[in-house]
Amino acid sequence: MKMQLDSENEWGYFIDPQSFQVVEIIDEIPDGSFVVIKEREYIDDIDRTVIQTSYGIVEGKKYQPLNKRELTKIMSTACTDYILSSNRLPPKILVEKELKQDKSAQLAFIMTNYDTFHLRIDKNSLGGLNPAELINSIIEKETFKPTLYDREEKWKIEYAKSGRSKCNSCGAAIEKDSIRVGEPYFFETYLNYRWNHEKCIFWQRLEKDDIKGLDLLDDSDKVRIEKLLDE
Ligand SMILES: [Zn+2]
Known part of the structure; x- marks a missing residue:
C-alpha cells in the first residue's frame, strides 16, 4: 500500500x-x-x-x-x-x-x-x-x-543520593539519605528504576533474592528489611 x-x-x-x-x-x-x-x-x-x-x-x-x-x-x-x-x-x-x-x-x-x-x-x-x-x-x-x-531484573535498595527522586507509589519526594527501593524497567536497552519509599513497598511480594544492595545497607536497616521480606 x-x-x-x-x-x-x-x-x-x-x-x-x-x-x-x-x-x-x-x-x-x-x-x-x-x-x-x-x-x-x-x-x-x-x-x-x-x-x-x-x-x-x-x-x-x-x-x-x-x-x-x-x-x-x-x-x-x-x-x-x-x-x-x-x-x-x-x-x-x-x-x-x-x-x-x-x-x-x-x-x-x-x-x-x-x-x-x-x-x-x-x-x-x-x-x-x-x-x-x-x-x-x-x-x-x-x-x-x-x-x-544484561537483562537485569532485580530490584535495588539504596540510600537516596539526593532528595530529587519521587516515590512511584505515593508521589511524594524521597528524602536524601533515606532508603529508596527501585523497581527495574527498561527504557530502550537501558536499565532504569522506579523508586519507592520503604513504607510504600508491598514487601510480601518480594524475596531476598529479588533485591540487590541489601548488603550495602547499615546493619540495623539490613536486619529490618530482611525481617519485612521474611513476613
Ligand atoms: Zn511513597
Whole structure:
C-alpha cells in the first residue's frame, strides 16, 4: 500500500518480517510489513517539540494501527519463524547475556537508536525446543557474534543520593539519605528504576533474592528489611 507522510513532520520505517531489514518509508509499504511512524509535534504548554511514535502492520493493503506491545508480540512470532527457517538470528539483534535453560529467551531488536523491541522466544513457539540451547548453538557457529546485553531484573535498595527522586507509589519526594527501593524497567536497552519509599513497598511480594544492595545497607536497616521480606 502507499502511505503518505507529511514530509516535514513525519517519517517512518517498515520492517520486512521475512528478512528483518529496516527500510525507510518513501511511499510504498509491502503487505505484511511492520510499521513504525514518527511524528514531530510542537506542544504549546511546555514550549517543546516532542516526537510521538505509532505502530502498526500492513495487512491486505490496509494499515492497521497497533500498540507497541501488540506489535512486539507479532514481531516475536516472526522472529521465531526466522530463527527456525534460517537457523540464524535476524540482523540488529542483541541476545541477553544469560539465557536460562528452559525459560523463554529475550532478544532485543534495535530498529534505530531510539526504538528497541524486546522480543520473546518461548519454548511453545519453538515446538518444544529449548530456546537457550537453540540460540547458543546458533551463536557458536556464527562468525559475527551478536552483542550480548544484561537483562537485569532485580530490584535495588539504596540510600537516596539526593532528595530529587519521587516515590512511584505515593508521589511524594524521597528524602536524601533515606532508603529508596527501585523497581527495574527498561527504557530502550537501558536499565532504569522506579523508586519507592520503604513504607510504600508491598514487601510480601518480594524475596531476598529479588533485591540487590541489601548488603550495602547499615546493619540495623539490613536486619529490618530482611525481617519485612521474611513476613
Ligand atoms: Zn511513597
